[in-house]
Amino acid sequence: EAGVAQSPRYKIIEKRQSVAFWCNPISGHATLYWYQQILGQGPKLLIQFQNNGVVDDSQLPKDRFSAERLKGVDSTLKIQPAKLEDSAVYLCASSFGGSFYEQYFGPGTRLTVT
């Protein structure tokens, strides 16, 4: 069974530029999550989708971050414009359902903002 796929794996941009990350969840998984992991910390949830609807985006900095999940399958997370403090690993996870199901994580995208 294929795991969660993410691309790119690495990205270096200058501050004020824009960047987009892509995630393809495990086939059949209805729930998709984006987490941000700053060096030395545990991941922090940014947004949760159930199919193609947003369930929780309370911790997404909406002035610069946006995310979509068209057709309820793959998802894109965008940052525009980027700030230095956005340097982190962006992890995508998926689960079969919501609350009681195990979350499976992709390899992440390491973003460096200079």
Add this chain to the structure above:
Amino acid sequence: KQEVTQIPAALSVPEGENLVLNCSFTDSAIYNLQWFRQDPGKGLTSLLLIQSSQREQTSGRLNASLDKSSGRSTLYIAASQPGDSATYLCAVNGVTGGGNKLTFGTGTQLKVEL
């Protein structure tokens, strides 16, 4: 607000030793708890998932326990091997405004030496 603490932050042991990693959380209203392993520069690998109604789960040399009332979980690793060297993250799955999310600890960095 859920807070997750992991002790110790780092641990170095000789090969073959049995060891215990600790995780504590402040809000006992949880769906489940997951233990993950993270290798440097990699994503998260799920090790064990314990539902809130369960007391423990076992997988090979790993055993995780959950005491929801006291807000504690432990991960027991038997007969440690150099390949077990990684950062171990505890994550509590709790209720958000509209869905659920994992709240992570900052991890225990384990090094198993020959």
